[in-house]
Amino acid sequence: MSATAPHAPSKLELLELLAAIGTAQWRDFAAAAGRYGLTSTQAKVLAQLEGPVPMRGLATLLACDASNVTGIVDRLEARGLVRREPSAADRRVKNVVATDEGRETIRRVREEMQATHGALDILDAAESATLYALLERLRPTMERTA
Amino acid sequence: MSATAPHAPSKLELLELLAAIGTAQWRDFAAAAGRYGLTSTQAKVLAQLEGPVPMRGLATLLACDASNVTGIVDRLEARGLVRREPSAADRRVKNVVATDEGRETIRRVREEMQATHGALDILDAAESATLYALLERLRPTMERTA
DNA sequence: GCAGATGTTTGATGTCATCAAGTACTTGGA
């Protein structure tokens, strides 16, 4: 192997590296959320709320049982980070909306993921673009099959 | 933007893509573990056991309280996937070792992460090597800062 | 307009996570 040729990784090596990166990023996220008194699950929910999302939609996004979402949203609502709004179109549905405080909180959590920010700063523009393009290609299969 | 030039991603876009991939991989892992009646935490512990690891070491690897590990290992041990062995060097320490059945189980779990395997199959050897090299560079900062 | 499907909540139960306290052992000096 020459000094400049990249290491040719086995699939298993690549899988483990991907897992390690994923784990580290999750820890970074959980730690940042913790500084605002949020569990990682609560922060994850907050991160989904660009717009109004029905309870059922949250359960699908989180890949968990709908009854689970009730308690999580209860706790977020009790802290004023989230609001339940009845849907105009379907009276069974309750849409969950982030409050201003909720939006601000999740913005800060993302901002404070220093391990992740620091790591991404290592790459130059071309490398970032390459990484982005490669991950973009993995994404559809990862998300569809799972 | 030309048709062949890769999209130049903002840091936030890259961060979100990385999070999406990480989430999908975790779901894939949890689903595979579930098929063997394991929670994702139990599977994660099993995945750490290449050799003997003291309880305390597991707590460090999982970034959780040591008292938490007691219960997780209790349940794995009750199912015969893991064994506690007293350390010869330090009688306070109990080393956790995967049994043959435990090793076989985690091997199958990894094998059955079809979303991840399927996604990685999309890349050719050169692309895999590029991705590996890029992630390798991110890794130290991600893990050290977190 | 009724039967079946869907959205949400409640209640029971099990796992994961923390902290505080207790026991057993090791270690570094006085």
Added chain:
DNA sequence: TCCAAGTACTTGATGACATCAAACATCTGC
């Protein structure tokens, strides 16, 4: 030597997360 301080593990209390089953309101299609 022997004791104080530290470390490894467990137990018990408590809260968050996860599932399932069941109840209830509402929607949909026939």
